[in-house]
Amino acid sequence: MGKHSADPSHPRYKSLLMRQRLELAAKKGMLADSAMIAHGRGEAFDYLLGEVTIPPAMAATREVAARLLGANNPIISLNGNAIALAGKELLQIANLLKCPVEVNIFYRTDKRMKALISELEEIKNQLGLDVEILGSKPNAKIPNLEGPRANCCEEGIIQSDVILVPLEDGDRCEALVAMGKDVLVIDLNPLSRTAKRASVTIVDELSRVAVNLLSIIPENPNISEWNNDDNLHSSVLHILNSFSK
Ligand code: PTJ
Numbered sequence: 001m002g003k004h005s006a007d008p009s010h011p012r013y014k015s016l017l018m019r020q021r022l023e024l025a026a027k028k029g030m031l032a033d034s035a036m037i038a039h040g041r042g043e044a045f046d047y048l049l050g051e052v053t054i055p056p057a058m059a060a061t062r063e064v065a066a067r068l069l070g071a072n073n074p075i076i077s078l079n080g081n082a083i084a085l086a087g088k089e090l091l092q093i094a095n096l097l098k099c100p101v102e103v104n105i106f107y108r109t110d111k112r113m114k115a116l117i118s119e120l121e122e123i124k125n126q127l128g129l130d131v132e133i134l135g136s137k138p139n140a141k142i143p144n145l146e147g148p149r150a151n152c153c154e155e156g157i158i159q160s161d162v163i164l165v166p167l168e169d170g171d172r173c174e175a176l177v178a179m180g181k182d183v184l185v186i187d188l189n190p191l192s193r194t195a196k197r198a199s200v201t202i203v204d205e206l207s208r209v210a211v212n213l214l215s216i217i218p219e220n221p222n223i224s225e226w227n228n229d230d231n232l233h234s235s236v237l238h239i240l241n242s243f244s245k
Contacts, residue, residue: 004006015043015051018085018207025084028224029115032107035081038167045188046205046240053212056234057204061212064164064184066221071162071182074099078135079106082206083116084168085158088123089210092167095129096217102156103135143174166206168194190235201228203235 010016022039025031032038053061068074076094078101080088094101103116114134120133138151140158149172152158163176166186170193176183177197184211185198195201202209 015046018164018205021084022081023082025119029082029111029117030119031080032105032112033147034107035084038081042167042188042205045203048242049203049235049241050168050190051205053208054235054238056238057202057209058212059202060200060202060231061209062216062221063224063226064202065213065216066160066223067182067184067200067221068097068099068164069159069217069220071099071221073096073160074162074164075156075160075167077099077104077157077163078102078116078120079104079167080112080116083119083206086118086166086207086210087120088127089207091120091123091129092127092129093210093213093217094131094187095127096214100132102153103133104149104152104157104165106149106172108151111245142172142175142179144178145172150175166209168198170194173197190232190239195232196229199228202225203232203234213243 007013022036026035032202039053042209072096076099091101103113105112117133117136124131124133127147127196131224138153140152140154141150142152149224157163160181162182162184165185168185173185173194174182174197182199185194186198186202186204186206187195188203189195190203195203
């Protein structure tokens, strides 16, 4: 990407900045080969939302904040795209909640795990945060999942009761729900299997959600009578209504 592409005066500045973050992360070996494709999928849905946090997403973000605050063992699961786009804010959220983060990736290689964990360690040291970073020594498996994406930590994901998983894949979301966990996801696609299966789905862009959570958590919101299907329906309606004449 050229040096002018993330110029703040550019009308698509935020979008370009996110792309630049992904490019830098790719150079550091943090990302899956398909990370850009996944991001492009997200961007397409973000266009439909007007690239803003819509009211149903803000309601879902408040619910997620409330559930994380009410949890006995909350955890934030982090993959390549999440760390590249909002690693700093997600660590700050964990610091506020006094919970660990666990690096848990779909396309697992030792090289990527090392690059992601060292990126988080660097942010943690720079910001002086007190957050446990798990994932380097997986000692358990998520039941009913095949392959390396099932690997996780007993003291992290397995023991958690409430888990925030930005950009989760459908199978793993289902497997975590089947374990009886409260599964909180961030997914710009309100129609994805992840969005439909999660306990709470925030239909919004991950880096916007991270900033919103940082301001909402200190407000100590209360858990509500949450209906995730209704909220997803409202998100889809919002998109449809934005096309009405
Ligand atoms: O780091 P890894 O190995 O765990 O791999 C991560 C990716 C993202 C490559 C992997 O999980 C993947 O292939 O994801 P999918 O199946 O393409 O799903 C990505 C979902 O996240 C899609 O529904 C997108 O709409 C959504 N999405 C993409 N970027 C964002 C997003 N949602 C919120 N914010 C984003 N920035």
